[in-house]
Amino acid sequence: MGQSTSAAVMEAVTAVTGVVMPTKDPLDAAGTCMFDDKVMSEKLPAPVVKRFQECLISGEPTSEEDQKVIADVLFEWARERGCVDFAHWFFPLRGGGGAVGGMLGAYKQDTLIDLEFSSKFVTKPMKACLPHERLFQGETDGSSFPNGGLRVTHSAAAFTTWDRSSPPFALNKTLYIPCAFVTHFGKCIDEKTPLLRSMDAVTTQGLRMLKAIGLGKGTSTMFSYLGWEQEFFVIRAEHFKARPDLVNTGRTLFGKLPTRHQQGDLNYFQPIPGKVAELLDRAQAVMLEVGCPMAVKHNEVAPGQHEMSPVFRVANVSCDSNVLFMEVMNREAAKLGLQVLFHEKPFAGINGSGKHANWSVGTDTGLNFFYPGKTEEGAKLFVTGIACLSYGLAKYNELVRCTVATAGNDHRLGAQEAPPAIISLYPGQGFEQYVDSVIAGGDLLGYKAEKKKQPTGCSQAMFIEANVEDRNRTAPFPFCGNRFEFRAVGSSQNCCLPVMVCNAIMAAGMGQLAEMVEKGKSHRDAVAELFKENKHVIFTGNGYSAEWKEEAAKRGLPNLNTTPKAIATWNSDKNTTLFETLKIYTPEETAARQEVMYENYVTCLSIEAETMINMAETGILPACAKDLQKCTGSFSKEFEAPRKAAYEEIVDQLEKLKSGVEAKPHGDLEKEAVYLCDTLKPLMNSLRQAVDKAETIMETSIYPYPTYEQMIYSH
């Protein structure tokens, strides 16, 4: 292939400016390091590909002969891309969010080499290869991965097994193989396996429902899709390293806002600052190369905050690419002396970061359950799909809330920057009226989904075509024209759990509707009944308002406004039965997941409290002493007195926090979590307030850490 124009342009830029541009044009290189079905079709015998793909639908194992053929071809392909190692890559059950640098994947690298048994005289006892049994399955010591009680300490084996529907990719001389991760007894101890099971549940219940209502002829399987929007901050690595709170907890535990921060929303969609732009370009190029179509990048609301997102893909593949994105960003940022903050709330007082999960469900024939479409079939499916979703969201409301319940996300939800902790459905105001008409006996085809032409009022810019429904950014689950956007997901999270639960509640709704029709109800009446029973979950007003809290309480919608409150509802009988019925979790797996959520919360909060104490004792108080010493004598009492009062307040609050930590209960995770949330967090907040007040009076050069102003305005 000849050199593209853009590659030539890059060379010219380098020649003139001396700036070394990436060697490959990102669009020319897109997908060249992904071993997807297209590559398989080119390189493998057609019957092998056909059998491989059939197995993805039937769930049958790939035969040993086919495994060998695939492994050999994959090995050659990986070597052509410079791979020396291969790695089973998986997402251990680490509980939610809060990890510094985001919830990353796990892998151990194995060299692409094996013993050569064929030669009699072992002069060269090894050969470079990818043994087929190691491509499809890995066995490892799982003892240091959280398991929520699913694996006793002395029974350590855990297995990785290739998620055959997610393409392997070559990156940094390593062949990544996306995997599920289970115990010796096949119990899931990862994020991925339940997601894959939920995708199966969508297929089972979706096909059942389509059959019952006589739509979607020719459908052989169903898909769920995800398009994530990843928000994050970028600061200088040197600032990050100089702040023990960022290093230990991913967020600042102290710090006062600069007088100019996000008032006026001036940062939103502003030009991306140079060095950050370079980071985003590099990450985009790497992601494109491994086949993830990064599509959007822009500045976000808070200074120092940005967003990137790809074109949506099948849910599991998209979840994989999000984890990889965080990994790539961390690596590329380090090369540029930068640090990415994936935490939900790195800086108090300005917006935190989310990860909107744009989600939809459809058939392999191209029908999207959340797109009104232009045909009668599409329109019927659309209203049916939303009826199923309203059932799922109303009945399993707490479950949806639990998927975004983390220590980090508690700072965002309900804080006027992200949806409240009350989970409601926004299908649009026009649709809400239509729901009333169906309940009153109206036709399923009564929803008019035409786009609306709106004049701009000037002759130069032509009319705009507005979507059938407006957006609602205060809703946790708004309709966006062809998908729902679950807006409450936190930025550091792995998307698997939220998407798994979206799939599960949708499968529940489809199963419910199918059952009603199977038992003799008409399609229309079944939809009307689902709407009637679950209308209380539909809300199209302002989710940020105080009135909505009151109204939601009247409607009986839960407001689980802290993580411990949410987690306590996770394994209710209703939820455990749902997961078991849909074959997503056994009751043991459901219980294990709850334990891991508690563990994660307790660990996050405990580290935060300890870090605060440490920073106050070793950084803040010595600075206060120094500042006071400088002031004493040389200034009037007006300088000294307020300092003394402010710094003594820190000492008081610190003592209270230390006593609070000592009084922490042990041995019962739920009690510990509740204590940390209700008793310790307020003490931490009080200490923070005292320290931040001190920062307003302390001489600038004495403050021991990089300030907010320095960090968020460093580019």
Ligand code: ADP
């Ligand atoms: P916004 O304007 O809401 O910020 P973005 O363009 O940043 O939207 O991101 C929207 C995301 O939704 C993209 O990842 C996009 O590919 C994804 N998306 C679009 N259609 C669908 C769909 N049918 N199912 C799932 N995701 C979708």
Ligand code: MG
């Ligand atoms: Mg966006």
